[in-house]
Amino acid sequence: EPEVTQTPSHQVTQMGQEVILRCVPISNHLYFYWYRQILGQKVEFLVSFYNNEISEKSEIFDDQFSVERPDGSNFTLKIRSTKLEDSAMYFCASSELLILRAGGNTIYFGEGSWLTVV
Amino acid sequence: EDQVTQSPEALRLQEGESSSLNCSYTVSGLRGLFWYRQDPGKGPEFLFTLYSAGEEKEKERLKATLTKKESFLHITAPKPEDSATYLCAVQSWSGGGADGLTFGKGTHLIIQP
Numbered sequence: 001e002p003e004v005t006q007t008p009s010h011q012v013t014q015m016g017q018e019v020i021l022r023c024v025p026i027s028n029h030l031y032f033y034w035y036r037q038i039l040g041q042k043v044e045f046l047v048s049f050y051n052n053e054i055s056e057k058s059e060i061f062d063d064q065f066s067v068e069r070p071d072g073s074n075f076t077l078k079i080r081s082t083k084l085e086d087s088a089m090y091f092c093a094s095s096e097l098l099i100l101r102a103g104g105n106t107i108y109f110g111e112g113s114w115l116t117v118v
Numbered sequence: 119e120d121q122v123t124q125s126p127e128a129l130r131l132q133e134g135e136s137s138s139l140n141c142s143y144t145v146s147g148l149r150g151l152f153w154y155r156q157d158p159g160k161g162p163e164f165l166f167t168l169y170s171a172g173e174e175k176e177k178e179r180l181k182a183t184l185t186k187k188e189s190f191l192h193i194t195a196p197k198p199e200d201s202a203t204y205l206c207a208v209q210s211w212s213g214g215g216a217d218g219l220t221f222g223k224g225t226h227l228i229i230q231p
Contacts, residue, residue: 045218056217091161109161
């Protein structure tokens with residue numbers, strides 16, 4: 001079964017450093033997402049991306065965050081100057097169709113990148 | 119603002135003891151309701167998408183149903199390998215593009231042998 005792959009699985013970084021989390025979405029998918037889950041809390045939406053631009057973003061996704069699709073396969077999340085509160089599991093997700101009905105729009109998640117800011 | 123409330127927060131069952139998990143939601147217009155399974159330290163694993171009230175979907179020992187205000191995940195004769203956190207999420211019609219999912223806190227299910 002196709003899957004979303006994420007690297008690294010775990011990263012430890014110092015406060016103030018830049019971090020790039022990488023994702024390879026499922027190959028025929030058109031919509032890409034980043035979510036995060038702080039330990040013990042809900043999964044939270046960060047941003048969605050379609051046709052090489054941001055489609056929607058949440059209040060969490062402020063100026064320290066950016067996303068990019070640098071080539072035909074990778075999708076990245078950059079955190080410019082990490083803070084302690086950015087420590088979380090970051091999930092990449094992708095979907096084939098946005099329009100629902102008749103079995104469309106399954107959103108598949110990767111296994112996550114665990115970010116620890118010290 | 120979309121809201122999702124799941125109950126109970128935790129549920130411990132004996133193997134073979136059937137039960138139901140509840141997901142109550144408030145959205146401006148429901149685009150889809152999703153059920154995921156999450157194992158510790160892993161990403162959400164897709165189970166079902168439901169689109170309209172009255173819809174039902176089944177997969178092995180799981181059956182998901184949807185009304186206008188809530189969804190149920192019924193677990194029939196569960197096995198220890200069904201132990202996980204079950205997440206409910208909604209996607210609403212905001213008029214935008216790829217709208218994000220709003221998740222509930224999940225139900226932590228433990229099936230004892």
